[in-house]
Amino acid sequence: MYKPVDNRNAISIDEARKIIVDNIDSVKLTTEKIAATAANHRIIAEDVTAPHDFPTFRRSGYDGFAMLQSDLTNLPADLKVVGDIPAGADFDRPLVSGEAVRIMTGGYVPDGADIVVMLETTRMIDKDTVQITEIQKKDNITQIGDYFKKGDTLLAKDTEINPGGISLLSAFDVQEISVYKKPTIGIITTGSELLNPGEKIVNGKIFNSNGPMIRDLCKENGADVISYTQIKDDPAALKSAVNDLLGKCDVIITDGGVSVGDFDIIADLAKSSEKLLFNKLEMRPGSVTTAFIYNGTLFFGLSGNPGACFTGFYLYVEYALRLMQHQASRCIECTGTLNAEYTKTNMYDRILRGQYKFVGDHIEIGRVGGDASGNLNNLQRATCMFEIPRGKSITSKDSRLRTWLLPFK
Amino acid sequence: MYKPVDNRNAISIDEARKIIVDNIDSVKLTTEKIAATAANHRIIAEDVTAPHDFPTFRRSGYDGFAMLQSDLTNLPADLKVVGDIPAGADFDRPLVSGEAVRIMTGGYVPDGADIVVMLETTRMIDKDTVQITEIQKKDNITQIGDYFKKGDTLLAKDTEINPGGISLLSAFDVQEISVYKKPTIGIITTGSELLNPGEKIVNGKIFNSNGPMIRDLCKENGADVISYTQIKDDPAALKSAVNDLLGKCDVIITDGGVSVGDFDIIADLAKSSEKLLFNKLEMRPGSVTTAFIYNGTLFFGLSGNPGACFTGFYLYVEYALRLMQHQASRCIECTGTLNAEYTKTNMYDRILRGQYKFVGDHIEIGRVGGDASGNLNNLQRATCMFEIPRGKSITSKDSRLRTWLLPFK
Structure with a gap:
């Protein structure tokens, strides 16, 4: 009546990620x-x-007067104001000794001038004469190429x-x-229990909540979702949905059909793939999260369980989508300090959905809502995930735990 | 030849933000x-x-067999398997004593049944009979409404x-x-020095780099940029650009024209506004950052200086855009630990553009690139800003400084 559970080789989160790193070149993005x-x-x-030096001209750092430093040897110095260089203006000739020009911040410093004296340290003694009384420490000129030389790497x-x-x-x-190019994604959600929006609720059936979540997670993480399909637990329907997508997208994400029951249609697909990456993880929730390469396409089989789907997306799919784009994960890994004892223990590392806040210079982490992985109540509110290490010990308050701050939360 | 510097009342970052909070209701977003x-x-x-309880039916937490707890008083117990409830299926009658049904994770638990025994702890002793040998600790059933009751707040x-x-x-x-509704933004960049894309570079002129930056900052922070204009330093042109936008957008952001020279066209506009929020801040760069309400529209006058424009956007514009949407700033304020001595001092708080990383459970912060505010070289690379407090003391390595982690970086 049911197939025995496959013998699956469970690996750690880090081992699974290492396998993703080692195989990511199977999915190269073109430009x-x-x-x-x-x-x-x-x-x-x-x-x-x-393409050129920057700035392209000698630029004044302040509002003031441009002049020659050699005219400031004996102070006070009185200089004839021969013009005005507002922002954006050129000046038609070199400045010579005894002359000053009024200049604006960012303005063109004329040839000959080698200092800009700040407006606040000058005074007009008549309508055409500016007087400088203070010794100047800086020339207040940004030289051509001071910020970038031609050929410097901008980005x-x-x-x-x-x-x-x-x-x-x-x-x-x-x-x-x-x-x-943005990674292109096909999403296939599987489950005979799934209603379509607008359908009537009946016993045994639920609306599809993971599919829309995965779709928006992909989009906000820089991917293009080019296809979204909802099918029943039916190997033929899956095969057909997969065949429709092969060659059209870089990554196919399935949701559901990865558990240990009669309808492990993803496991069957994984078995026929050219390269199984993993199909069992030493983590909860989501121990059956699966990844493989099939006909040159990277597949992720996420659990149909909301908490496991959420966790699996951030730990593996987001990680892979960013790697494909030559980027580090946006789930920032850090060490959080747990705000309350956690008593459940497990033989696998448990990933809890939580919230974090900065307290002093520490990152305080705590649970949010229930941790039942079927419970949807904390997926919106979770701003981080953190790891309760496997083992038989209770995790005490103030434990310093591996934490991932979630992006776009 | 030039106007004296206005007497402006300089206030702190926190005072400026408080004024924004107190006046944000002037800009209410409709729905x-x-x-x-x-x-x-x-x-x-x-x-x-x-709209209803959730789950809507009693749901199995595991793959296994549903049955009556009263049948498990004496173990081992042999039960007749009377059916199979895959995901999504209903069951047509209540279960009675002596019966079991095969059930999938998430499946509908039939009336009468009050426990699901996990598959792994059962064995089939013939094709129609399942045997339970272990004492069961939990019923593994999620009850109707366990996660949400009708009327509970979802969001x-x-x-x-x-x-x-x-x-x-x-x-x-x-x-x-x-x-x-998303806040609607009009951007007006001012400056006679500004070239348009594709124009030839000449002495005194530069391409507009702040305008495109502000446009993308607004967009990624949830606003709709409905207008983008580049004008010369000309009060009439500004007036005309502003008049075109009044009544069409929630916020107008100008860039440039806020310094202390001849062409303080924004200051003039601010003077004629019904409510000046601030026009001088005790911070560097961007001390002349200005905010006011004019004809019911919230105006921000950012400095034309790239570093000041960047800083002003994150500290005030982002802050206001989020407040308008009833949200806290996404610039996460925390305490960073400085990775190297900083020797410059100032009478105003100095906001440096930097990078951060998590080291152990601390947030290490450090400068990136030059801190000349005219220098564009670190706007891309900065992932945080941090505050060098005003005063005459050198800021030592390991100082714990007010830090803002920048969003979408």
Whole structure:
């Protein structure tokens, strides 16, 4: 009436991640050129270098007067104001001894001038004469190329662009850049118990909550979800859904069908794959989380259990999606200090969904809501996950635990 | 030849933020109904409550057999297997004494049954008979309403939805929700020195780098940028650009024109506003960052200096955009430990752009690139900002400093 549980080789979280690292090159992302204006949070695929020195002209650091340092040997010095250089203006001739020009912050320092005296330390003694009384310590001029020389790397390959990078591209008028294509994802949620939105609730059936969650998790982590399918626990339907997607996406994520019952349709697919990465983890929840490569596509089989699906996504799928894009996981690993004793023990490492806060210079972590993995009540509220190490000891308050701060929370 | 510097009343970062808090109600966001599928990272404007108990039926926590506890008084107990309840299936009659049904994780527990015995602790002694030998500690049944009762709050007003919340809405088939509209932003960058993309570089002119940065900062912080304009330092042009935007956006951000020179066109606008919030801050860079309310619209005047613009955006604009949406800033404030001595001192608090990392359970912070505020070289790389307190003392290595971890970096 039921198949015996497969003999599966359980491995640790770190071993599973190492296997992902070792196999990530199976899923290489190609590159594309895009407009810099659309580049925020895309990943640079080729170094962007400075097309010219920056600044391109000698620039005043302050509002004040540009002049020659040699005119300031004997103070007070009175200088003839021969012009005015507002921001954006050029000046038509070199400055000579005895002359000063009014200049704005960022303004063009004319040839000949080698110092800008701050406005606040000057005074006009008549309408055309400025007097300097203080000894000047700095020239207040940013030289050509002070910030970047032509050919300097502005944004290195494999950098995720943020608005700071956008400002850099804009400053050099770099209008197009080469980036990695976004990973394309197909999501297949399996389960004969799953209703479609709008259907009537009946005994035994539930609405699909993991599928929409996975879809938004993929999107916010930089992937393009190109297909989303909900099927029954039926090997033929799975095969057909998978065949529809092969060659069209970089990653296929299935949800459900990875448990130990009669309908382990993902396990069967994994068995026929060219490379099983893992199908049993020494962790709870989600010990049956599965990953394999099938027809050149990276598959993740997440548990249908909400808590396990959530945990499996952040620990393995997010990790892989970022690796594919030459990035580290955005789940920032750190050490949290537990705010209350935790008494449950397990032979596997237990990953709890929690919240964190900064208290002084420490990161305090604590549980949020129930830890039943079927319970949806803390997926919204969890801002971190942390690890209760396997073993028979109770985990005491103030234990320092491996913690992952979750992104976009 | 130039106007004297205005007498401006400098206030601290915290005082400025307090003023923003006190005036944020001037900019109330209205609400709109949107599809739950489009709700990730939107802010709930009305409590979402459970339309029914959850689970809606008694649910099995494991693969196994459902039966009556009263049949397990004397062990071993042999029970007749009268059926099979895969995921998603109903069962047509109550179970009675002596009977068991095979059930999957998440399956419907039939009336009459009051325990699910895990598959691993059972054995089939013939094709129709299952034998239980172990004493059972738990019933492994999730009762109707165990996770949520009808009317329970699923997502409270003012919650930012994340994929966990999407899963919750999906589980209850909530297809539409009420959210705050995104703040609408108009950006006006001012500066006669600014070139447009594609223009030829000439002495005195630069490409606009702050405008594109502000645009992407607004977008990634949940705002809709509905207008982006670049104008010269010209009060009439500013007036016209502002008039075009009034009534069309919640916030107008200007960049440039806030320094102490001849062309303080933003200061003039601020002077004519109904409410000046601040126009001088005890901080560097960005001491001239200005905020005011003009014709019912919240204005921020950021410095044209890249470092000051960046700092001003995160400390005040991001702060206000999040407040308008009933949220705390995503710049997470914490205490960082400085990785090297900092010798510059200032009468104002200095905000440095830096990077952080978790070292043990501490947050180590350090400078990145140069701190010249005109230098663009660290805006991309900065992942945090930290405060060098005002005063005459050198800031020693290992100083514990007020730090903001920057979002989306």
